[in-house]
Amino acid sequence: MLxxxxxxxxxxxxxxxxxxxxxxxxxxxxxxDFVDAYIASLSASxxxxxxxxxQALRQLYGLDQPIWVQYWKWASRVAQGDFGTSMxxxxxxxxxxxxxLWLTVVVSLAAIFLTWGIALPIGIYSAVxxxxxxDYAFTFVGFIGLAVPNxxxxxxxxxxxxxxxxxxxxxxxxxxxxxxxxxxGKVKDLMAHLPxxxxxxxxxxxxxxxxxxxxxxxxxxxxxxxATARARGLAEWRVIVKYPVRAALNPFASTIGYLLPFVVSGxxxxxxxxxxxxxxxxxxxxxxxxxxxxxxxxxxLLGVLTVIxxxxxxxxxxxxxxxxxxxxxx
Amino acid sequence: MSELARADAPFVxxxxxRVAAATQLQLTxxxxxxxxxxVVSGIVVILFYLLALFADFFAITQxxxxxxxxxxxxxxxxxxxxxxxxxxxxxYALKGRRDMRTxxxxxxxxxxxxxxxxxxxxxxxxxxxxxxPMDRHLIGLDRGVPEDALFLLGTDQLGxxxxxxxxxxxxxxxxxxxxxxxxxxxxxxLLGGISGLYGGVIDTAIQRVIEILRSIPTIPLWxxxxxxxxxxxxxxxxxxxxxxxxxxxxxxxxARVVRGRFLALREEDFITAAELAGASQLRIIxxxxxxxxxxxxxxxxxxxxxxxxxxxxxxxxxGLGLRPPAISWGVLLQDAQNLQAIAIAPWLLxxxxxxxxxxxxxxxxxxxxxxxxxPYG
Numbered sequence: 001m002l003x004x005x006x007x008x009x010x011x012x013x014x015x016x017x018x019x020x021x022x023x024x025x026x027x028x029x030x031x032x033d034f035v036d037a038y039i040a041s042l043s044a045s046x047x048x049x050x051x052x053x054x055q056a057l058r059q060l061y062g063l064d065q066p067i068w069v070q071y072w073k074w075a076s077r078v079a080q081g082d083f084g085t086s087m088x089x090x091x092x093x094x095x096x097x098x099x100x101l102w103l104t105v106v107v108s109l110a111a112i113f114l115t116w117g118i119a120l121p122i123g124i125y126s127a128v129x130x131x132x133x134x135d136y137a138f139t140f141v142g143f144i145g146l147a148v149p150n151x152x153x154x155x156x157x158x159x160x161x162x163x164x165x166x167x168x169x170x171x172x173x174x175x176x177x178x179x180x181x182x183x184x185g186k187v188k189d190l191m192a193h194l195p196x197x198x199x200x201x202x203x204x205x206x207x208x209x210x211x212x213x214x215x216x217x218x219x220x221x222x223x224x225x226x227a228t229a230r231a232r233g234l235a236e237w238r239v240i241v242k243y244p245v246r247a248a249l250n251p252f253a254s255t256i257g258y259l260l261p262f263v264v265s266g267x268x269x270x271x272x273x274x275x276x277x278x279x280x281x282x283x284x285x286x287x288x289x290x291x292x293x294x295x296x297x298x299x300x301l302l303g304v305l306t307v308i309x310x311x312x313x314x315x316x317x318x319x320x321x322x323x324x325x326x327x328x329x330x
Numbered sequence: 331m332s333e334l335a336r337a338d339a340p341f342v343x344x345x346x347x348r349v350a351a352a353t354q355l356q357l358t359x360x361x362x363x364x365x366x367x368x369v370v371s372g373i374v375v376i377l378f379y380l381l382a383l384f385a386d387f388f389a390i391t392q393x394x395x396x397x398x399x400x401x402x403x404x405x406x407x408x409x410x411x412x413x414x415x416x417x418x419x420x421x422y423a424l425k426g427r428r429d430m431r432t433x434x435x436x437x438x439x440x441x442x443x444x445x446x447x448x449x450x451x452x453x454x455x456x457x458x459x460x461x462x463p464m465d466r467h468l469i470g471l472d473r474g475v476p477e478d479a480l481f482l483l484g485t486d487q488l489g490x491x492x493x494x495x496x497x498x499x500x501x502x503x504x505x506x507x508x509x510x511x512x513x514x515x516x517x518x519x520l521l522g523g524i525s526g527l528y529g530g531v532i533d534t535a536i537q538r539v540i541e542i543l544r545s546i547p548t549i550p551l552w553x554x555x556x557x558x559x560x561x562x563x564x565x566x567x568x569x570x571x572x573x574x575x576x577x578x579x580x581x582x583x584x585a586r587v588v589r590g591r592f593l594a595l596r597e598e599d600f601i602t603a604a605e606l607a608g609a610s611q612l613r614i615i616x617x618x619x620x621x622x623x624x625x626x627x628x629x630x631x632x633x634x635x636x637x638x639x640x641x642x643x644x645x646x647x648x649g650l651g652l653r654p655p656a657i658s659w660g661v662l663l664q665d666a667q668n669l670q671a672i673a674i675a676p677w678l679l680x681x682x683x684x685x686x687x688x689x690x691x692x693x694x695x696x697x698x699x700x701x702x703x704x705p706y707g
Contacts, residue, residue: 029558265549287557
């Protein structure tokens with residue numbers, strides 16, 4: 001059990017390191033170094049930078065040193081919470097990010113819970129009533145969710161919201177709360193706006209989960225212990241929910257490992273279409289404007305958060321699956 | 331059911347004889363044929379690739395030709411019969427007039443001015459497969475140029491014909507998926523094969539790399555890489571770069587499948603038998619192993635393709651993938667990015683229809699192939 005935890009923890013650290021390298025590469029990719037870009041953006045706004053100042057900046061960021069030293073300097077500053085300055089906004093990156101990172105987390109988590117909430121009952125139903133009309137119908141809806149890229153789904157829902165109900169479905173807050181500080185009312189407002197983006201994101205992932213749940217449960221339902229339970233006169237829902245569903249749930253929990261990166265990815269694009277105040281629109285703007293510290297930081301933080309989420313899901317998996325606890329791989 | 335029948339039968343029937351003598355691919359094919367939806371999906375996919383192959387032939391007007399006077403024309407309806415009842419498909423010529431209050435152009439069909447559709451008509455010249463000069467198109471008009479009168483799916487803001495652009499976009503998006511999958515397949519078979527064949531430290535290392543790649547959210551990563559492509563790159567350069575970026579991450583699933591098959595097959599009796607019979611390593615891989623997982627690979631590929639297509643469409647939609655003047659599904663959908671655009675010209679969203687159909691078809695096809703890939707299962 002301890003070995004498993006340590007193994008997972010080690011892998012999480014390794015992944016975070018890999019993500020940090022990738023983010024650093026993204027920051028370094030545009031031609032010229034960061035000071036050139038900084039000076040260019042300053043001269044565009046009218047202020048001049050003297051040669052000595054530029055040199056001092058280069059030294060501060062270690063730009064005159066080999067690339068691995070630069071990486072090391074950047075990584076150690078990041079570890080202390082200093083993500084650099086956003087060129088476009090002229091403010092520290094953390095300040096620009098503000099609530100957006102947490103709102104991304106909120107939207108992604110809501111989407112994941114909704115995915116489970118939809119896929120679990122439908123998966124059970126589809127397995128118990130295999131080949132029924134509803135089974136086919138759910139499979140079909142699931143496939144649509146899988147096949148329609150979620151930005152497209154967002155566009156279509158937005159269009160019908162506008163045409164049929166004359167609604168503008170974008171955003172996460174009503175206009176009066178947009179700039180207001182956090183309050184109970186703002187939280188409630190967020191809750192009211194959350195279901196739609198969460199549903200759009202969730203639909204993409206449900207198809208696969210429904211199929212996994214259905215297949216797992218079908219395997220379990222054919223086991224002799226189910227027949228035994230039934231023969232002993234257990235109520236039908238008890239026969240199904242008490243044992244086979246629990247056994248079928250194990251692979252279900254392990255899917256969070258791929259679900260989380262998938263949902264976070266999707267939230268970026270959906271946020272753009274629905275203009276949600278998450279990091280999505282910020283990332284696109286930063287990339288277009290080549291505001292690389294901001295863009296790199298967003299990629300880094302999204303990646304790290306995903307890894308942490310996956311690590312937590314590994315722990316949960318260990319908690320519910322006795323085989324992993326006992327160190328049996330199977 | 332079939333097992334029962336076999337147990338009861340006193341002797342081997344002709345049908346069973348056939349099964350026993352069939353090759354792996356034949357068995358897969360027989361099983362696949364029974365999958366009705368998968369077969370239909372397969373046909374749909376083939377039709378779409380034919381469309382992509384002859385995109386210019388199916389296009390009606392030059393897809394880059396712009397004209398402000400044709401901006402936002404709604405899709406036209408085809409009238410199939412003449413007033414006298416004879417079958418003569420035609421469209422009404424459009425008369426544009428400016429609404430003096432809103433200053434919007436309004437297009438009214440003119441029922442007296444009928445333009446008849448002609449099959450295999452002459453239109454703009456193009457090069458079939460890139461080297462055969464041609465100017466025939468599937469349909470055209472009997473008089474006047476189609477640029478002025480024939481808009482099956484309407485026009486966009488710059489007055490370009492959406493139908494014709496859609497044909498060329500299909501070509502771009504479907505081929506980018508194919509090339510991307512080709513690259514991923516190469517990486518997947520190479521790394522998955524090494525991983526499964528040698529095992530040990532190499533296997534562990536490759537598996538860790540795959541796990542790491544799979545746990546990183548792909549879209550931010552792609553966005554970061556795609557944004558770094560220089561602005562002055564040509565359409566072809568961007569096309570290649572985007573394909574590479576997409577397949578850099580897409581290979582993991584294929585590698586996983588290949589490795590899994592290698593691991594499973596290594597333990598099979600017939601492999602041991604081949605080894606004992608003195609077959610070389612290469613012969614075992616290509617003569618004995620590859621044929622028995624070829625169908626798995628095909629299934630994995632047809633499931634990977636839609637993911638590639640979605641990736642390209644999403645990136646181009648964000649403006650970080652292919653850029654105009656390249657035409658792809660994502661580029662076309664970019665025109666429908668905000669509510670204002672869709673409210674004025676809802677038909678721009680029609681581009682989504684082929685996207686959804688192709689992705690669905692690939693998914694069903696892949697599912698059917700995956701089931702069929704295991705003929706004894």
